[in-house]
Amino acid sequence: MSSRTNVSxxxxxxxxxxxxxxHGNEMSGITLVNMWKQNSAEIERNGLLIKPFISNPKAVKxxxxxxxxxxxxxxxxxxxxxxxxxxxxxxxxRAKEINRMFGPKGSSDAYDVIFDLHNTTSNMGSTLILESSxxxxxxxxxxxxxxxxxxxxCSVLLNEHPQLKYSTTRSVAKHPIGLExxxxxxxxxxxxxxxxxxxxxxxxxxxxxxxxxGVEFPPCTVDVFRVQERMDYPRDTNGNxxxxxxxxxxxCDWEPLNRGDxxxxxFDGRTILYEGANTVYPxxxxxxxxxxxxxxxxxxxxxxxxxxxxxxxxK
Amino acid sequence: xxxxxxTVxxxxxxxxxHGNELAGIYLVREMLKKxxxxxxxxxxxxxxxxxxxxxxxxxYVETDLNRCFTRAALSAxxxxxxxxxxxxxxxxxxxxxxxxxxxAVDLLCDLHNTTANTGLCLITYSDRDWICLHICKHLEMASTPVRYVHFDxxxxxxxxxxSVGKHGFAMEIGPQPHGVVRSVIFSAMxxxxxxxxxxxxxxxxxxxxxxxxxDVYTMVKNIDYPRDSETHVxxxxxxxxxxxxxFCLLHPGDxxxxxFSGETLRYRGKEALYPFFxxxxxxxxxxxxxxxxxxxxxQIPSVRSETLx
Numbered sequence: 001m002s003s004r005t006n007v008s009x010x011x012x013x014x015x016x017x018x019x020x021x022x023h024g025n026e027m028s029g030i031t032l033v034n035m036w037k038q039n040s041a042e043i044e045r046n047g048l049l050i051k052p053f054i055s056n057p058k059a060v061k062x063x064x065x066x067x068x069x070x071x072x073x074x075x076x077x078x079x080x081x082x083x084x085x086x087x088x089x090x091x092x093x094r095a096k097e098i099n100r101m102f103g104p105k106g107s108s109d110a111y112d113v114i115f116d117l118h119n120t121t122s123n124m125g126s127t128l129i130l131e132s133s134x135x136x137x138x139x140x141x142x143x144x145x146x147x148x149x150x151x152x153x154c155s156v157l158l159n160e161h162p163q164l165k166y167s168t169t170r171s172v173a174k175h176p177i178g179l180e181x182x183x184x185x186x187x188x189x190x191x192x193x194x195x196x197x198x199x200x201x202x203x204x205x206x207x208x209x210x211x212x213x214g215v216e217f218p219p220c221t222v223d224v225f226r227v228q229e230r231m232d233y234p235r236d237t238n239g240n241x242x243x244x245x246x247x248x249x250x251x252c253d254w255e256p257l258n259r260g261d262x263x264x265x266x267f268d269g270r271t272i273l274y275e276g277a278n279t280v281y282p283x284x285x286x287x288x289x290x291x292x293x294x295x296x297x298x299x300x301x302x303x304x305x306x307x308x309x310x311x312x313x314x315k
Numbered sequence: 316x317x318x319x320x321x322t323v324x325x326x327x328x329x330x331x332x333h334g335n336e337l338a339g340i341y342l343v344r345e346m347l348k349k350x351x352x353x354x355x356x357x358x359x360x361x362x363x364x365x366x367x368x369x370x371x372x373x374x375y376v377e378t379d380l381n382r383c384f385t386r387a388a389l390s391a392x393x394x395x396x397x398x399x400x401x402x403x404x405x406x407x408x409x410x411x412x413x414x415x416x417x418x419a420v421d422l423l424c425d426l427h428n429t430t431a432n433t434g435l436c437l438i439t440y441s442d443r444d445w446i447c448l449h450i451c452k453h454l455e456m457a458s459t460p461v462r463y464v465h466f467d468x469x470x471x472x473x474x475x476x477x478s479v480g481k482h483g484f485a486m487e488i489g490p491q492p493h494g495v496v497r498s499v500i501f502s503a504m505x506x507x508x509x510x511x512x513x514x515x516x517x518x519x520x521x522x523x524x525x526x527x528x529x530d531v532y533t534m535v536k537n538i539d540y541p542r543d544s545e546t547h548v549x550x551x552x553x554x555x556x557x558x559x560x561x562f563c564l565l566h567p568g569d570x571x572x573x574x575f576s577g578e579t580l581r582y583r584g585k586e587a588l589y590p591f592f593x594x595x596x597x598x599x600x601x602x603x604x605x606x607x608x609x610x611x612x613x614q615i616p617s618v619r620s621e622t623l624x
């Protein structure tokens with residue numbers, strides 16, 4: 001039994017948005033959002049305003065990740081406060097618009113929750129991405145989703161790294177959640193990936209509805225993978241990659257990578273080993289969009305986060 | 316009886332015809348690094364077909380280069396304002412062809428990747444090109460199945476780069492997402508090209524290749540996604556039972572699409588056919604969810620290169 005002092009009372013989450021097409025070639029979210037814009041029955045919940053939204057419509061139309069710059073890196077303080085002038089990059093303009101509609105970021109007017117739907121070419125399965133280890137609402141929601149999805153695995157990626165954390169589209173909201181499901185090629189809609197994402201959202205919205213109705217969620221722990229480091233491909237002096245992800249590492253997202261394990265295979269057949277001192281858990285292994293970001297994979301370490309019991313605050 | 320055929324003296328290996336199909340792009344880059352020293356048994360020209368698209372890692376810049384090799388496209392007048400790929404196809408035709416002339420390269424191998432689970436396919440316009448069929452027979456690989464796919468289109472209307480050579484095929488390997496290079500796919504392509512070159516060298520030096528049988532998959536028709544009649548937006552995904560089942564026989568009544576509404580749509584054809592290019596990312600805009608082929612065994616004769624007089 002939890003005593004009153006151990007229960008965190010949080011604001012009701014009344015306004016929720018579901019973003020698809022932050023990257024215009026990640027098809028699950030685009031398809032779901034378009035479907036729900038046409039017919040929202042499936043996502044309706046009592047007392048909740050739920051807005052399905054296409055974040056980067058120009059990129060979606062061209063079925064490309066972005067037009068001028070990656071929207072999911074564009075929500076920096078500089079960009080959001082940039083004056084409205086001619087010649088602003090499309091995604092910077094769009095970030096300002098989204099900040100107006102769903103933010104302002106950091107203010108009490110901002111949307112309570114934004115789910116940002118993504119796909120990856122990496123074999124990450126269903127992944128929930130958090131930006132804070134202390135957001136109790138998000139931790140409890142993620143815990144609920146994982147339990148509801150079992151035995152289907154949902155991994156949780158935490159990017160709280162001071163340098164590697166980036167300004168995401170969803171960061172406009174008080175409680176941002178990234179949904180990343182793979183593997184799926186860009187521009188392709190795979191039925192199993194689509195249905196997984198759809199089910200995750202169903203559970204997420206159920207949680208919010210329960211929370212808003214006054215249900216108390218007991219203390220819980222969440223196993224997460226915390227972002228450590230970005231590993232680039234070996235490159236030549238012209239910046240071209242000289243090796244590929246090794247076949248033993250390919251598709252092994254979330255599995256331990258130990259010192260001495262194969263990491264890359266050069267085009268002429270030479271193996272390059274992982275030399276790190278500690279065991280790491282790689283993710284985003286061979287993501288198509290990250291070749292230009294100098295990222296062959298991201299290393300993580302395992303951590304267990306704790307969350308207090310939570311309940312909606314009474315007015 | 317043995318069929319005598321001219322030696323395959325000039326070979327072209329092309330990559331990057333689609334700028335985001337990376338195995339061929341990296342293989343061509345590696346091949347270009349190796350300087351020819353004149354001792355090679357076969358003259359091989361290695362070409363990056365669409366360098367601008369490869370630079371941007373996109374399929375094409377203005378129009379699909381691999382649809383620009385029909386006789387009409389190759390003889391159309393072009394200017395600086397023509398689409399880049401229309402200009403480029405004529406450049407490639409001048410370099411490796413001209414198509415249907417005596418100056419064309421003897422064999423053109425065009426490297427491609429697909430998001431579909433096709434394994435390795437040699438895709439060509441003829442089901443009686445003994446050179447292509449013998450190469451296919453020679454390509455037995457542990458790492459991937461090898462199949463011969465035939466599009467029954469007359470040469471004039473053949474639209475792809477491989478139709479420029481006297482003999483030619485696309486070497487298509489999947490599954491690989493566009494914009495990604497997977498090491499097993501790269502290795503398979505490298506091995507496929509190597510085995511092709513081995514065959515050519517042996518053939519040119521007079522080796523007799525015994526005839527036999529090759530399974531040929533001849534394209535019959537394409538099937539599009541179910542779409543909303545007004546918006547034209549797709550209303551279903553390839554069914555999980557069909558996804559990744561390229562070249563597994565599809566029977567009438569088998570599931571084909573799973574609608575977002577939950578309904579299953581089934582294959583309504585009368586004839587069991589072989590699906591391939593199931594859920595290729597680049598084909599959504601072409602209105603193709605999958606292609607269907609008929610399979611038959613083709614008998615191929617023994618072949619040997621003609622003795623030069």
